[in-house]
Amino acid sequence: MRSDxxxxxxxxxxxxxxxxxxxxxxxxxxxxxxxxxGVLALGLNLLLxxxxxxxxxxxxxxxxxxxxxxxxxxQFGFNPWVAMVVVALCVAVFAFALGFPVLRLKGHYLAMxxxxxxxxxxxxxxxxxxxxxxxxxxxxxxxxxxxxxxxDSDLKNxxxxxxxxxxxxxxxxxxxxxxxxxxxxxxxxxxxxxxVMGVNARLMKVQxxxxxxxxxxxxxxxxxxxxxxxxxASFGFGFSVExxxxxxxxxxxxxxxxxxxxxxxxxxxxxxxAFQDYDIIVYGxxxxxxxxxxxxxxxxxxxxxxxxxxxxxxxxxxxNA
Amino acid sequence: xxxxxxxxxxxxxxxxxxxIYALIGLSFAIxxxxxxxxxxxxxxxxxxxxVLTIFxxxxxxLPLAAAIVAAVAVTxxxxxxFERLAIRPLKNATPLALIIITIGASILIRGVVMLxxxxxxxxxxxxxxTDPITVAGATLLPQHLWIFGVTVMxxxxxxxxxxxxxxxxxxxxxxxxxxxxxxxxxxxGRMVLFSFVISAAVGSLAGVIIAPLTMTSYDVGVMLxxxxxxxxxxxxxxxxxxxxxxxxxxxxxESLGAGLVSSGYKDAIAFFILLLILFIxxxxxxxxxxxxxx
Numbered sequence: 001m002r003s004d005x006x007x008x009x010x011x012x013x014x015x016x017x018x019x020x021x022x023x024x025x026x027x028x029x030x031x032x033x034x035x036x037x038g039v040l041a042l043g044l045n046l047l048l049x050x051x052x053x054x055x056x057x058x059x060x061x062x063x064x065x066x067x068x069x070x071x072x073x074x075q076f077g078f079n080p081w082v083a084m085v086v087v088a089l090c091v092a093v094f095a096f097a098l099g100f101p102v103l104r105l106k107g108h109y110l111a112m113x114x115x116x117x118x119x120x121x122x123x124x125x126x127x128x129x130x131x132x133x134x135x136x137x138x139x140x141x142x143x144x145x146x147x148x149x150x151x152d153s154d155l156k157n158x159x160x161x162x163x164x165x166x167x168x169x170x171x172x173x174x175x176x177x178x179x180x181x182x183x184x185x186x187x188x189x190x191x192x193x194x195x196v197m198g199v200n201a202r203l204m205k206v207q208x209x210x211x212x213x214x215x216x217x218x219x220x221x222x223x224x225x226x227x228x229x230x231x232x233a234s235f236g237f238g239f240s241v242e243x244x245x246x247x248x249x250x251x252x253x254x255x256x257x258x259x260x261x262x263x264x265x266x267x268x269x270x271x272x273x274a275f276q277d278y279d280i281i282v283y284g285x286x287x288x289x290x291x292x293x294x295x296x297x298x299x300x301x302x303x304x305x306x307x308x309x310x311x312x313x314x315x316x317x318x319x320n321a
Numbered sequence: 322x323x324x325x326x327x328x329x330x331x332x333x334x335x336x337x338x339x340x341i342y343a344l345i346g347l348s349f350a351i352x353x354x355x356x357x358x359x360x361x362x363x364x365x366x367x368x369x370x371x372v373l374t375i376f377x378x379x380x381x382x383l384p385l386a387a388a389i390v391a392a393v394a395v396t397x398x399x400x401x402x403f404e405r406l407a408i409r410p411l412k413n414a415t416p417l418a419l420i421i422i423t424i425g426a427s428i429l430i431r432g433v434v435m436l437x438x439x440x441x442x443x444x445x446x447x448x449x450x451t452d453p454i455t456v457a458g459a460t461l462l463p464q465h466l467w468i469f470g471v472t473v474m475x476x477x478x479x480x481x482x483x484x485x486x487x488x489x490x491x492x493x494x495x496x497x498x499x500x501x502x503x504x505x506x507x508x509x510g511r512m513v514l515f516s517f518v519i520s521a522a523v524g525s526l527a528g529v530i531i532a533p534l535t536m537t538s539y540d541v542g543v544m545l546x547x548x549x550x551x552x553x554x555x556x557x558x559x560x561x562x563x564x565x566x567x568x569x570x571x572x573x574x575e576s577l578g579a580g581l582v583s584s585g586y587k588d589a590i591a592f593f594i595l596l597l598i599l600f601i602x603x604x605x606x607x608x609x610x611x612x613x614x615x
Contacts (some may be wrong), residue, residue, distance in 0.1 A: 048417070105603065108358075109603060112554075116592040117596070127586060280428055285429060286425070288422050295418065
């Protein structure tokens with residue numbers, strides 16, 4: 001457990017010091033979205049990688065967070081922080097209620113049901129024009145502020161988003177190494193066996209689903225205040241698949257893997273600017289080839305490659321986190 | 322009287338799109354029954370049917386009939402490639418891995434189509450003109466008749482194939498029990514490949530006959546696929562009449578909802594029905610309950 005703590009501290013230091021050499025430039029802006037996407041991927045990974053339950057509707061919770069905050073602050077004059085808390089709690093309650101019928105389903109049916117939830121949410125964002133502005137989007141969302149400190153530059157937003165992200169990463173790390181996390185993995189391996197051992201599988205699946213929705217909603221709120229403009233296109237099925245791709249690439253069942261996946265998939269389109277429209281093909285290829293050839297994601301795949309190239313001495317195998 | 326005419330009109334167009342959902346639902350069920358896989362790329366086969374027909378017609382200058390045959394044939398080949406490259410390498414994959422792979426494949430197919438033919442929405446000319454036929458105060462397009470005719474033919478064809486040919490019976494045997502089928506000498510691998518062939522052909526045919534009515538583009542596959550899946554779920558994932566009924570009911574409800582309530586929420590209707598059925602009767606509308614096996 002000690003090495004886990006050191007790992008986290010090193011990671012946090014890197015995150016906090018990273019913007020200094022970048023001096024608030026374009027890359028800082030990209031890294032804000034790495035933080036947001038990273039937490040979204042992490043939320044899905046808790047559900048998918050640990051508990052083994054797929055969700056193709058993560059964009060819906062992210063969107064509900066963003067639209068909830070956006071609408072409450074622009075149309076009803078809520079304080080952004082209050083709005084964030086209210087919205088996140090509402091989304092969590094919604095996810096908890098939704099979780100019971102949805103997570104009774106398994107495999108393909110679960111995937112389709114969560115996908116259905118995502119599509120319905122997206123249609124709602126598009127159609128409730130009076131509240132959300134419909135397809136043309138919602139603008140004029142205020143920046144977050146603490147006293148006189150307004151989060152209106154890339155650098156300030158970077159620290160804002162990453163403070164939340166680090167908090168959620170720490171929470172997730174503690175969670176997966178707890179009794180709860182072990183129970184989730186037991187459900188992943190065999191739900192029946194887990195239940196026989198006294199794990200309340202149904203409730204725990206709903207709880208982790210709720211947690212991932214809550215995390216996504218918080219990130220949605222942050223996203224809308226960072227962007228100050230949102231439109232339904234950012235919260236569609238495509239984005240749910242993107243988050244799924246991040247989890248699969250980084251590594252199912254790895255907290256840092258999610259962040260790594262988010263980093264790669266957020267940077268990749270920036271680097272492939274010339275092929276803007278075609279990043280979708282790259283996602284498709286990555287999903288297929290990674291699942292076939294590197295089912296453990298990069299977090300397990302890279303060490304495995306090293307071992308393949310340079311066969312290790314006996315006894316030097318180390319289990320990974 | 323005015324309202325009645327309108328309702329008749331909505332029901333007719335609903336039954337037409339419902340037939341399409343039924344065909345797509347069948348194509349889902351065919352693969353599911355022989356492999357246990359829900360193919361998330363199913364909608365892309367439908368899209369390929371329409372897009373490839375337009376391509377053969379406009380660019381290759383083939384006559385319509387030949388263009389349709391070519392499109393269905395090419396889609397079928399893609400179905401074979403898909404099974405060989407993405408499904409077969411993972412012999413004992415978990416459902417999770419298969420979901421992710423078929424989603425990946427669907428994105429890939431969509432992306433390649435977008436790359437080759439752009440993002441424009443295109444229309445296929447109607448097969449035999451657009452002179453409306455008036456029936457009981459409502460207008461019926463010749464294309465509607467084509468859709469009903471092709472759907473009936475495909476359903477009858479499937480029924481004959483699955484009940485009266487050796488290959489069809491072998492495929493049904495695989496869906497009941499793969500191991501037992503293998504033991505009596507059925508090549509399960511070949512039957513899986515067959516199921517992809519039939520499914521891709523049926524799916525793409527659905528895409529071809531709907532294209533003159535609704536236009537087509539690289540991204541129509543997602544919605545059509547999901548609604549076809551909804552039809553299949555309503556029918557309990559069987560490849561029989563249940564799925565057909567499911568499709569027709571879905572199409573009619575959707576058309577009535579869009580016409581009488583709100584067209585913006587048209588797509589949401591299908592998903593509400595999907596969720597309701599998954600929550601309340603996951604075994605389908607017309608089946609008796611089955612106990613879950615562990």
